[in-house]
Amino acid sequence: MDSRQQEDVGGGGGAGEGVGVGVEGTGARVGQRGSDIEEEIEALALSLLQLQANSDVFFLLVMGMIVFFMQCGFAFLEAGAVRSKNTINILVKNMLDVFIGGISYWLVGYPLAFGEGNAFCGASYWASSGLPEDRLAHWFFHIVFSATAATIVSGAVAERCDLSAYIAYSVALTGIVYPIVSHWAWAPNGWLVSLGYRDFAGSGVVHVTGGVAALVGAALLGPRHASFGKGRRVIRGHSLPLTALGGFIILFGFLAFTCGSQGTITRDGDAQVRNVIGKFVRNVIGKFVRNVIGKFVRNVIGRFVRNTIGKFVRNVIGKFVRNVTGKFVRNVIGKFVRNVIGKFVRNVIGKFVRNVIGKFVRNVIGKFVRNDIGKCVRNVIGKFVRNVIGKFVRNVIGKFVRNVIGKFVRNVIGKFVRNVIGKFVRNTIEKFVRNVIGKFVRIVIGKFLRNTIGKFVRSVVGRAVFNTALAGCSGGVCALLLHRAGLRRSRAWSFLMALNGAMTGMVSSCAGCNALRPWASCLTGVAAGLVFFAGHHLLLRLNVDDPLDAVPVHLGGGLWGLAAAALLQDGGLFYGGSAGVLVWNVVGGLAIVCWSGGLSLAVFGALKRSGNLRVSLAVEVRGLDLVKHGEAAYPSEAWEESQYFCHISSGSDHRARPPPWLPKYPTFPPARRPRPQSHNHYQRPQKDAHDAQGAHEESSSVRADGGVSKREGSGE
Structure with a gap:
């Protein structure tokens, strides 16, 4: 064959090699698509983790803002419950609870409460030094809790406590007393929580702490002028509507107070459990990506590429090259060369050479041989080889390679790639993505969100709000009916008694609102109404002047809440549980009373000893607004x-x-x-x-x- 024949035959072989490379490239693209699916699912898992963290921070900030709004309720409540000549003074004190309490809690309160330390107190993050940014929302939520504990005291010492004394005990309460108590009960290494003390939203940590300090302050201050003893008279607040407005704001804030104590919205259980979504992403989705999709990519697609496409290249195209093209070269061209050209050379040319040329050579002379035969060989045979055989090779074999093998490559292998591999990619892999992964996302993740997070929201956050509201309703109705029954010579439908009973019910529900059943929450509220009613009249007998009934509401409701949580919650003593939680809640309540009462006694006693605790009688009679602030409400x-x-x-x-x-x-x-x-x-x-x-x-x-x-x- 000449060079053009070799190029044509070589071009046919190149087309076969191109088909094999194209099929292998298609298999590589299928494998690449499987790896892309794996990367997308890993990115989805990372997005779920980020969504969880952002949701927790947003939830904690919103709940903290609502609890912060409770300070407005306390201000209205206390302003309406005091006489008009002391309105500005009580508003200033409520404002300073936030301002001064916030600074002291930032400097030393939060480090003592949640810094890394021992079982008694923390010892890091002073002035937020080294505090991670993801804990800033946690810091904000607990700073409004500390301000709430300080505001409890302001109502019990209203209308007679000096402003400098109020600032001193507010700093002590928000900077030392409350933070150490919260470390005992809520820090992971606190000694109370490690023993089994359970206080979900602060019946003991917040309300007992503030209630004990209020009792000590009111007792050391003494009653207001003419409220007890000879010449006693009823001292009423100047605006019941203001009191009502503040009370409703506080009742609203209590709902965020309790459900926000969960701290998160994407975890199951209380603050000590592990991250459910994190475990789900790491274990379920991670294992799914590694095992199911990884094995699918390695086994199904890999085997398909190795077996189906590889076998096709090795068997179909290899056999085609070996059998069709090889047989064609061996049989058609070989037979043609052996039979046609061989016979032609042997018979025609051989006879012609032996007979004609031999005779001619022998008879004619060497000149004829050199001249005529030489020209004949050069012209006739040369033209025959160039024209006949050359045209045959170019036309017959060339057309065969271009038409037969080319059509085979375009039609058979092309259709195979488009139909078989294409249909496999469209049907098998896409159906796998739609059916397997789609069903997995809809069924597994959907059921997880509905069951795990949905049950979590219903069982913890929703239950906390439900139980808080129900306990408040029960406590308000109980206190109202007790007052209406005339047990203390009064048969009126008192708004103030109903409001205080409702707040006592909500205070008592804080400890176990995440684990109480509806009937237990109602019973807790009814008993809280009884506790408030008894505490209110007990203080009157003891001549302790508490203008806002802060002591029976917070101290009485908080102590009863610790006991109710141990008795009535799921797994409590009434459900066949052990008495361990009740014992440690009682121990914790006594520890909080001793700690808060002891430090409050030291602070208020020192202020009374120095003569800075109470204003003079003349100032008290004239009113603190004009004398201390130069402003009238x-x-x-x-x-x-x-x-x-x-x-x-x-x-x-x-x-x-x-x-x-x-x-x-x-x-x-x-x-x-x-x-x-x-x-x-x-x-x-x-x-x-x-x-x-x-x-x-x-x-x-x-x-x-x-x-x-x-x-x-x-x-x-």
Whole structure:
């Protein structure tokens, strides 16, 4: 064959090799697609982890903001429960609870509560040094808890505690007392939690701590002027609507107070369990990616590439090259060369050479041989080889290679690649992705989200909110009915008693709201109403002046909540459980009472010893707003109008003037009107009507009926 024949035959072999390379490339793309699926599922697992962390932080921040809003409720509640002359003072103290308490908790409170240390207290993260950023939301949530504990005390010492003393005990409570208690009960290495103490949302940690401090402060301060003893009288708050508004805000905040104590929204159980979604991603999805998809890629697709496509290349194309092309070269071209050209050479040319040329050579002369035969060989045979055989090779064999083998490559192998491998990729792999992975995502992950996280939300966060609301409702109704029953010579439907009973019920539910059943939550609230009612009247007998009933609400409700959680929660003593939780909750409650009471006694005792605990009697009678703050909650200039001190007579406006003996501001003792005095004039209201009313009230004597007065404060 000449060079063109070799190129044509070589081109046919190159087409066969190109088909093999294309099939192998298709198999490589299928394997690459399987690895892409594995990478996408790993990215999905990482996204789930990031979503979990972001959801937990967002949940904790939102719950902390709602608990922070409870400070507004405390401010309204206390402002309405005190007399108008002390409104600004109580608002300033509630504001300082957040400002000063926040700074002290940042500097030393959070390190003592949740820093790395021993079983008694923490000893790291001072002033947030070294605090990881992912714990900032945790810090914010607990700083509003510490402010809540400090605000409990402000209601019990209202209207008579000096501002400097309030700042001192607020710093001590938020910086030392409350943080160490929270470390005992909520830090992973706290000694109470390691023994079995259980307090989910702070019945003991927050409310007993604040309630004991409130009791110590109220006892050392003594009662307000004329509230007990000779000349006792009822001292009521100046605005029941403000008290009601603050109470409803606090009831709303309690729902976030309890459910936010879970700390997360994507984990199952309390704060000590491991990460469920993390385990799910690592174990279920990780194993699925490694085992199912990895094995599928290695075994199914790998075997398909090795066996199906490899066998096809080795067997079909190899056999085609060996059998079809080889047989064609051996049989067709070989036979053609042996038979046609061989016979032609032997018979025609051989006879011609022997007979014609031989005779011609022998007869004619060497000249004829050199000239005529030489030209004939060069022209006739050369042209025959070039034209006949050359055209045969170019046309017949070339067309065969281009048409037969080319069509075979385009039609058979091309259709195989498009139909078999293409259908396999579209049907098998895509069906696998849609059916296996799709069903896995819908069934496994869907069931996980519905059952694990859904049950978690229903069983922990939802249960906490449900039990808190139900306990509050039960406690409010119980206290209202007890007061209406006239057990203490009163048969009124008292709003304040119902509000305080509801708050006591919510306080008592904090310890076990995550594990109480509905009937147990209702029973906890009813008993909390009884505890508040008994504590309210016990303080009256002991002559402890608590203007807002903070002690029976928080101390009484908190202690009962610790006992109720051990008795009534799932696995508690009433469900056949051991008495261990009850014992350690009692031990924890006593430890908190001793710790908070001891330090509060030291702080309040030192302040009383130095004479800085209580304001003077003159300041108390006049009111803390004007004396301490220079501001009045309801200044007369803001509401005074002419119709309040003038009358119309004969079409003229006669403006009455205050009598000359009436001072501009009330004095102590109150000024007495000289006798005789005309009764036919109209008096202009005082410069500060509420101050005059307060001064007049301070000068009043024992009640006409001689009975014992009863206070009806509102707890916070």
